Amino acid sequence: MKVAVFSSKPYDRRYLLAANEGAHELVFFEMRLSLETAALAKDCEGVCSFVNDDLNADVVAELSRQGVRFIALRSAGFNHVDLRAAASAGIAVARVPAYSPHAVAEHTVALILTLNRKLHRAYNRVREGNFALDGLLGFDLNGKTIGIVGTGKIGEIVARILHGFGCTLLAFDPNENPTCRELGVRYVELDTLLGESDVITLQCPLTPRTHHLIDRAAIGRMKPGVMLINTSRGAVVDTSALIAGLKSGTIGSVGLDVYTEEADLFFEDLSQTFIQDDVFARLLTFPNVLITGHQAFFTHEALTAIARTTLANISAFERDGAPVHSVPMPGGS
Numbered sequence: 140m141k142v143a144v145f146s147s148k149p150y151d152r153r154y155l156l157a158a159n160e161g162a163h164e165l166v167f168f169e170m171r172l173s174l175e176t177a178a179l180a181k182d183c184e185g186v187c188s189f190v191n192d193d194l195n196a197d198v199v200a201e202l203s204r205q206g207v208r209f210i211a212l213r214s215a216g217f218n219h220v221d222l223r224a225a226a227s228a229g230i231a232v233a234r235v236p237a238y239s240p241h242a243v244a245e246h247t248v249a250l251i252l253t254l255n256r257k258l259h260r261a262y263n264r265v266r267e268g269n270f271a272l273d274g275l276l277g278f279d280l281n282g283k284t285i286g287i288v289g290t291g292k293i294g295e296i297v298a299r300i301l302h303g304f305g306c307t308l309l310a311f312d313p314n315e316n317p318t319c320r321e322l323g324v325r326y327v328e329l330d331t332l333l334g335e336s337d338v339i340t341l342q343c344p345l346t347p348r349t350h351h352l353i354d355r356a357a358i359g360r361m362k363p364g365v366m367l368i369n370t371s372r373g374a375v376v377d378t379s380a381l382i383a384g385l386k387s388g389t390i391g392s393v394g395l396d397v398y399t400e401e402a403d404l405f406f407e408d409l410s411q412t413f414i415q416d417d418v419f420a421r422l423l424t425f426p427n428v429l430i431t432g433h434q435a436f437f438t439h440e441a442l443t444a445i446a447r448t449t450l451a452n453i454s455a456f457e458r459d460g461a462p463v464h465s466v467p468m469p470g471g472s
Contacts, residue, residue: 140164140457142211143180145172146189148406150442151213155187158446163453171402177201185209185453190216190433191402196224203228209456211449216372217466218345226468233452233462237292239441244296246435247340247370250394254366254429255280278337281305286336288352289343289371290316290324297340298324309336312343330360338366345372353377358384364391370435373399378418385425392427396435405432 140163144155147167159165166183170176172192178201180186186207188194194210199221202210210225212234225232253259256277264271284307287294291312298308298319308324310316311332320326329352333339339361343349353367354377361367367390369376378399384390398404400416414420422428436445452462 140185140453141166141183142185142187142453143168143183143207144187145170145176145179145192146406151189151446154442154446155449158443158450162450163457172198174198174201178205180207181205183207185211185456187211187213187449187453190214190219191405192219193402194220194225196221199224199228199230203230209233209453209462211452211456211462212466213445213449216344218372220466222466223469231456231460231462232466232468233456233464234466235445235448235452236464238436238444238448239438240292240296242438242441243293243342243370243435244300246396246431247293247297247342247368248300250368250370250396250429250431251280251338251340251366254368254392254394254427259429260426280338283307283337284309284335286311286332286339287319287324288312288329288332288339288341290314290319291342291344293370294342295319297342298322329357333357333360334362336362336365338368340368341371341375343371343375345374349375351375351377351380353380355380355383358389361389363389365389366392366394368394370394370396373397373401378422382418382421385428392429393422393425394429395422396431396433398430401433 142163142165144165144167147169152167155165168179172188174197177198180202186202208230210230210232215234215236217234220232257275261275281304285301286309287297288311290310295316295318301308302322309332310319310324310326311329315326352375358380398419404419452464456462
């Protein structure tokens, strides 16, 4: 099967080729999938895309015109795909439902620890010969209340790790996780979590219900000086409200691995140019904000699992007409 692989960095090619073992013809393109680049999929039965590729209705229609019958996502999330358009065009969509939840969970805790003990600032100070401790004061995580929004597999592992620190754990999720309950996690309403947590970490998917879940009203209900971590999806947080919360001091520190408008920033080397996103540039001016470029998933184990599952989806579609991990289509299609 001939597949056009978009947003492919050298590491993507290495892991996908290793998992492919010559079974399929993979054609790699470093550029993102968009209406302007969709024509590159000409004569391909499938496309393989990542989180910042654009699969809106127009792109899906163009892919269909090029003969594409299958979209293999290298991600768990599929909010960037117009599923109705895909169903209408008869294009199947598959995803990678789980790769390494430990990778994202461990990165989440790394952001908490780094922000709390200000390791990023201490690193730069020491390199400049500055060994002063003023401005580096942190707090013990032991005994602090951590609010986890979303207790799927990633949220569960975050809870396991922070349970080991001796934290009090609150959670908000319409579907309670029995394993989290066994850890002593207490499920509460979102307002309660916001008002009682010293640290809030977002591990929920992006859906219409969670879009801008953290807005001005939500921030107004938070404990003053709260730490907010987002390793889920950028649009779960209203960035303008986040900046206002930082300026008012309601939010004491922020760790982000995702950003609403990240498609034009993340996964690219922009060090020789300037950032045109004024909102993102404003975030970078805060000393209590730590941003990583959608790096949480980036481990050897995760890339191996993503590649293997993606190729399994492609092989199953070629063989049976249905991938292993289909994305449910609207209306149950």
